[in-house]
Amino acid sequence: MSDKTISAHVAETGENAFAVNINVSGHLIKGDEPLDAGGGDLGPAPYDLLTAALGECTAMTVRWYANQHQWPLDKVEVRLTHHKEGVQDIFKKEVILHGAGLTEEQRARLIAIAAKCPVHKTITSSPIIETSAG
Known part of the structure; x- marks a missing residue:
């Protein structure tokens, strides 16, 4: 609940069509689409x-x-x-x-x-x- 500017960087990983690495405020999260949407379900x-x-x-x-x-x-x-x-x-x-x-x-x-x-x-x-x- 801060008014600071938040920066995020999102880049494809190449693991499948939609998998990405998300780096936000020093935290690394993997994102992806579910299998039924063409992703690999590697992350949310x-x-x-x-x-x-x-x-x-x-x-x-x-x-x-x-x-x-x-x-x-x-x-x-x-x-x-x-x-x-x-x-x-x-x-x-x-x-x-x-x-x-x-x-x-x-x-x-x-x-x-x-x-x-x-x-x-x-x-x-x-x-x-x-x-x-x-």
Whole structure:
């Protein structure tokens, strides 16, 4: 949840038609398409990573908010799905809050906060993507 500039480099590996190495913020991830899409299933596909990023950001935002208020949140889990209906992308996000000491009001507030994570906001806004030749 930082305002820093993030840089990523993605390059084909040659292992199959779609396999890529992704280097982002010093982390190396392999990406690929599933077998039924012509890839080798060597790593997550682009929408896999986008869905995971939404879940990761949601969990981190809920944790940050609970910590700021010193609420007794033991663990947060996020289960997500993504699919397309025509041209419309549908993300479903279930937030599971573990913490017997949480009040109903705290739980409701944490669920509301879950919809305000930065990745959620980015996906639901109109981001600007500038593409150029290199």
